[in-house]
Amino acid sequence: MTTVPTSAAPAGVIHDIGYKPYTGQRYGRAQIIRALYWYSLRSAFGIGRSVRARIIPSLVCVVMMLPAAISIYKVATTGGDPVLAYDRYAYTMFLMAVVFIAVAAPEMVSRDLRHHTLPLYFSRPLRRFDYPLAKLLALATAIILLEAVPLIVMYLGVIASATSGSGIWNQTKQLAPGLLVALAYGVVLAPLTLLIASTTGRRAIATGAIAILFLAATAVSHAMEAVGTHTVFVQNGQTIDPNATPVPNGGPPGPGPGPGGPFGDGAVVKQTYDPIARQGGLVDPLRLIEGTRIWGLDATDGQIPNPQNLGVVYGLELLVLTGLTTSGLFQRYRKVGVA
Amino acid sequence: MSTPAVVAPAPATPATATNTVELTNTTRWYGNVVAVNDITMTLGPGVTGLLGPNGAGKSTLLHMISGFLAPSRGTVTVGGVAPWRNPDIFRTVGLVPERDSVYAFLTAREFVTASAKLHRLPDPEAATRRALDMVELVEVADRPIDTYSKGLRQRAKVAAALVHDPAVLLLDEPFNGMDPRQRLHMMDLLKRLGGEGRVILFSSHILEEVERLADTVQVVVAGRLAASGDYRSIRRLMTTRPHVFVLRTTDDRALAKALIESPAVQGVELTRGGLEVHASDHGTFTRQLARISRDAGVGLREVIPADESLESVFAYLVGA
Amino acid sequence: MSGWYNPTIARITLRALLGRKRALLLVLPGVVLLVLTLALKAAHLTSPTWPGEVLGRVGFSALLPLTALIVGTSVLGAEIDDNSILHLLATPVSRASIILTKGVVGSAVTVAFAAVPEFVAGVIAMGKVGGFAVGLGVGAAVGSVVYTGVFLLISTVTRHPVAFSLAYVAIWEGLVTNLVSGAKYFSVEQYALGIANAFAKDPDLSPHLTATTAVILAAIATGATLTVASTRLRSFTLAGDA
Numbered sequence: 036m037t038t039v040p041t042s043a044a045p046a047g048v049i050h051d052i053g054y055k056p057y058t059g060q061r062y063g064r065a066q067i068i069r070a071l072y073w074y075s076l077r078s079a080f081g082i083g084r085s086v087r088a089r090i091i092p093s094l095v096c097v098v099m100m101l102p103a104a105i106s107i108y109k110v111a112t113t114g115g116d117p118v119l120a121y122d123r124y125a126y127t128m129f130l131m132a133v134v135f136i137a138v139a140a141p142e143m144v145s146r147d148l149r150h151h152t153l154p155l156y157f158s159r160p161l162r163r164f165d166y167p168l169a170k171l172l173a174l175a176t177a178i179i180l181l182e183a184v185p186l187i188v189m190y191l192g193v194i195a196s197a198t199s200g201s202g203i204w205n206q207t208k209q210l211a212p213g214l215l216v217a218l219a220y221g222v223v224l225a226p227l228t229l230l231i232a233s234t235t236g237r238r239a240i241a242t243g244a245i246a247i248l249f250l251a252a253t254a255v256s257h258a259m260e261a262v263g264t265h266t267v268f269v270q271n272g273q274t275i276d277p278n279a280t281p282v283p284n285g286g287p288p289g290p291g292p293g294p295g296g297p298f299g300d301g302a303v304v305k306q307t308y309d310p311i312a313r314q315g316g317l318v319d320p321l322r323l324i325e326g327t328r329i330w331g332l333d334a335t336d337g338q339i340p341n342p343q344n345l346g347v348v349y350g351l352e353l354l355v356l357t358g359l360t361t362s363g364l365f366q367r368y369r370k371v372g373v374a
Numbered sequence: 375m376s377t378p379a380v381v382a383p384a385p386a387t388p389a390t391a392t393n394t395v396e397l398t399n400t401t402r403w404y405g406n407v408v409a410v411n412d413i414t415m416t417l418g419p420g421v422t423g424l425l426g427p428n429g430a431g432k433s434t435l436l437h438m439i440s441g442f443l444a445p446s447r448g449t450v451t452v453g454g455v456a457p458w459r460n461p462d463i464f465r466t467v468g469l470v471p472e473r474d475s476v477y478a479f480l481t482a483r484e485f486v487t488a489s490a491k492l493h494r495l496p497d498p499e500a501a502t503r504r505a506l507d508m509v510e511l512v513e514v515a516d517r518p519i520d521t522y523s524k525g526l527r528q529r530a531k532v533a534a535a536l537v538h539d540p541a542v543l544l545l546d547e548p549f550n551g552m553d554p555r556q557r558l559h560m561m562d563l564l565k566r567l568g569g570e571g572r573v574i575l576f577s578s579h580i581l582e583e584v585e586r587l588a589d590t591v592q593v594v595v596a597g598r599l600a601a602s603g604d605y606r607s608i609r610r611l612m613t614t615r616p617h618v619f620v621l622r623t624t625d626d627r628a629l630a631k632a633l634i635e636s637p638a639v640q641g642v643e644l645t646r647g648g649l650e651v652h653a654s655d656h657g658t659f660t661r662q663l664a665r666i667s668r669d670a671g672v673g674l675r676e677v678i679p680a681d682e683s684l685e686s687v688f689a690y691l692v693g694a
Numbered sequence: 695m696s697g698w699y700n701p702t703i704a705r706i707t708l709r710a711l712l713g714r715k716r717a718l719l720l721v722l723p724g725v726v727l728l729v730l731t732l733a734l735k736a737a738h739l740t741s742p743t744w745p746g747e748v749l750g751r752v753g754f755s756a757l758l759p760l761t762a763l764i765v766g767t768s769v770l771g772a773e774i775d776d777n778s779i780l781h782l783l784a785t786p787v788s789r790a791s792i793i794l795t796k797g798v799v800g801s802a803v804t805v806a807f808a809a810v811p812e813f814v815a816g817v818i819a820m821g822k823v824g825g826f827a828v829g830l831g832v833g834a835a836v837g838s839v840v841y842t843g844v845f846l847l848i849s850t851v852t853r854h855p856v857a858f859s860l861a862y863v864a865i866w867e868g869l870v871t872n873l874v875s876g877a878k879y880f881s882v883e884q885y886a887l888g889i890a891n892a893f894a895k896d897p898d899l900s901p902h903l904t905a906t907t908a909v910i911l912a913a914i915a916t917g918a919t920l921t922v923a924s925t926r927l928r929s930f931t932l933a934g935d936a
Binding site: 464465477 | 700702703706709710713776777778779780781782783784785786787788789928929930931932933
């Protein structure tokens with residue numbers, strides 16, 4: 036609207052140069068969440084950032100693929116099963132997951148805290164919980180991709196050299212639990228690590244804290260397993276404990292193991308576990324998943340002591356951990372300051 | 375349209391060889407982007423202002439002079455030695471970086487004292503006191519730096535850079551975040567230090583700061599050195615652009631008619647604020663103006679050179 | 695005179711290291727180890743292999759590198775991150791002196807938070823101050839020094855030293871050295887275990903290097919990493935803002 040100056044004295048004039056506000060269609064919340072999710076997912080793998088950001092994710096992905104590649108080669112040349120079973124894959128390669136998550140989680144949330152960009156996000160039509168939701172989904176997806184893609188690649192490579200339909204069906208039956216584990220890794224580890232990372236804007240501290248969490252927990256539960264494990268030799272129905280310490284009486288050492296020695300004929304090595312070994316997994320998120328898998332899927336090839344009747348506890352703790360950390364993450368973003 | 379590099383007459387006091395900063399064909403590129411493009415200049419005693427818009431390469435130049443960046447081509451020397459990979463230059467050079475480079479958990483006194491000790495001064499406490507006095511930080515010197523405002527932090531940085539009495543002082547955007555009073559005080563300090571014969575180089579994109587403080591101006595635009603010297607001399611040397619004067623007289627139109635006959639005058643315009651005269655030849659016009667107006671019978675009330683400010687010089691250089 | 699150890703730098707580095715959130719992270723691994731050891735001791739277990747297993751292998755493969763990582767990446771990395779390194783670099787102090795001083799501080803703090811807990815845990819586990827405990831302490835101390843050198847070097851090469859150091863510990867020390875037999879000559883964990891075994895003579899530590907080899911390689915590694923770090927620090931570059 037042009038206002039005509041009414042007096043001879045210089046007056047202000049507002050010119051209509053055709054400015055029109057945008058009145059067309061606007062995307063809604065769902066679109067914002069999707070855009071944030073997609074951006075975060077890409078940044079977890081370093082895509083869309085500088086070359087340096089891609090080094091660690093690439094390295095980790097390559098190492099994750101190695102057993103798959105070796106398995107494909109082996110099955111193609113000599114047949115049989117993959118070198119690393121699908122459902123054991125994730126747990127065996129746990130170090131890669133730790134490194135990946137310890138770098139990706141701070142990448143997602145600590146950067147925004149450091150550069151104070153949260154007010155920019157929240158001054159858009161974004162509900163308060165949309166931000167952590169998008170980040171959570173993105174990190175969970177990234178972890179699932181990291182764990183599942185090697186499995187799928189291995190599966191496809193192995194069935195390519197399959198000779199019969201039953202072979203393919205066999206592989207498929209083995210793949211399914213592996214994918215379940217991958218899913219569990221994403222769903223359980225994402226909120227836990229995001230919660231830790233969201234407490235600080237300094238990525239170094241967040242990475243360090245996540246690394247310490249996992250490695251210390253693994254160390255503790257490994258130790259608990261180690262001390263609760265007894266290796267016994269069973270010979271002729273008689274159990275001989277090779278680790279028995281001689282009684283410090285000052286007298287002559289007691290008689291050695293029975294005739295024929297502990298490695299005589301018919302000796303079989305068995306491992307028995309104290310309750311302490313079975314409880315070891317409760318302090319480590321990774322063992323928690325493994326323990327739940329053994330209990331839930333009635334697996335026989337567990338890489339940690341079979342929890343047996345503690346299996347329910349494992350499963351419950353898994354659920355509680357996931358729930359607590361997820362709600363903790365959302366609570367964290369309820370109040371966001373400008374500084 | 376290329377801007378000619380213009381150089382003002384040499385400064386009165388010759389620079390001493392021990393602390394002159396010399397750049398010769400200095401170039402720095404990052405991949406395809408040329409940040410500094412073939413700059414040759416010499417910095418002597420007194421205050422030199424490095425003026426340029428953001429992205430012109432001022433910080434890059436300062437980093438090269440202080441040894442934190444190597445030139446891709448050409449040479450940079452401070453007192454005859456190249457500063458790259460040579461921490462010894464900091465015996466005579468003090469640097470005030472633009473970034474927040476303080477140890478936030480130390481107090482200003484501890485911070486400056488640490489600087490003094492790192493310079494291996496014989497009496498660190500006395501040097502600290504002197505430096506804190508110079509920047510007027512004594513009252514708040516015993517509070518941790520992370521409780522300071524931005525202006526106080528800048529002062530702490532300057533104190534740490536001054537503690538070893540450097541002959542060369544490099545400041546990157548030193549007045550950022552300072553309020554007017556702090557700025558005036560810092561300018562006084564720098565002027566005083568420059569007057570003592572030190573080589574002071576500071577960068578800024580704010581014209582008033584450079585106008586007020588610098589004895590010599592180096593204008594950097596898009597990586598090239600567009601102009602050097604005293605800005606008034608630069609203006610005079612820019613003959614391709616006419617000088618603009620605004621005259622307030624008793625009879626603008628009559629004087630306009632008389633002026634347009636002179637070959638030194640390129641154009642006249644009657645404006646609400648007075649008679650605007652575009653003179654192609656500054657010297658001739660100023661000499662002729664009084665006679666012409668007297669002959670025309672017009673009284674001169676005010677003669678104002680309308681664009682001698684650094685702003686117009688700058689705008690010209692940047693716009694071209 | 696280039697000088698060697700610089701007390702001013704040491705004091706500032708120490709204050710910066712211990713006065714922040716990072717300090718909390720530092721204490722954790724050692725505390726975890728001690729609590730674990732006490733718990734296991736209290737359980738009166740019969741198997742005598744657990745001290746070697748837990749304190750040796752688990753302590754040396756988790757506690758030691760983690761603590762060294764937090765410390766080693768902070769002594770230089772934190773200052774590079776918040777640009778306060780400029781204040782230090784804008785002085786005539788030689789870059790070698792800076793690296794050496796920070797190396798000393800980093801090693802000392804890591805020894806305090808990793809090697810000492812190892813020693814104490816060893817005493818608790820064995821019930822006496824014997825070869826085992828001393829071996830753990832000394833091995834961890836040497837490991838602290840070499841790790842500090844490695845992480846200092848990583849700090850001069852990248853702006854995200856924690857991430858890359860973690861990748862180094864997980865991929866190199868955690869994976870490659872277990873798979874490739876030649877890698878043990880380049881593994882800090884193996885140096886530490888080898889030296890520890892010289893005192894402890896405990897097969898549960900399962901070292902792959904003899905003590906003399908370990909000492910020599912550790913010395914070489916320390917010298918090499920610190921030298922390269924000094925060289926890189928001399929070329930420290932500030933990318934221009936404008």
